[in-house]
Amino acid sequence: MNTYEFLNDINAQIENQVTKMKQATAFELGLDPRAGSRFYIDDHCIVVHRTSERNLRYYGGFEYIDDEFRIQTGDYSFYFKDDAADYDEHNECRVAECLNRYNKKAETNDA
Numbered sequence: 001m002n003t004y005e006f007l008n009d010i011n012a013q014i015e016n017q018v019t020k021m022k023q024a025t026a027f028e029l030g031l032d033p034r035a036g037s038r039f040y041i042d043d044h045c046i047v048v049h050r051t052s053e054r055n056l057r058y059y060g061g062f063e064y065i066d067d068e069f070r071i072q073t074g075d076y077s078f079y080f081k082d083d084a085a086d087y088d089e090h091n092e093c094r095v096a097e098c099l100n101r102y103n104k105k106a107e108t109n110d111a
Contacts, residue, residue: 011074011075018076022042023038023039023041029099034059036059044083045078045095046079047076053072062095079094
């Protein structure tokens, strides 16, 4: 297997895993609609396809997320919340803020 095939295999595995995640809209995450139309989420991160990353960074405020909480691999960028940080309602990491907003909306819809 050459390097190109190896990288394609890795990207296919990432694609397979990402598409199993919950999907969320910009509205559900509390983002400007221009930030993108499809996001994948779990309890710790927000994932976006590379074609939408620029909009997420600019319109979603994700340009301020430290590189240590962002991993780009294959066609996707993964933005992780900082679980070790001590945040409150006035000082919250952008990823955690979006995930909390999504969870609150989901709880409201389940009620």
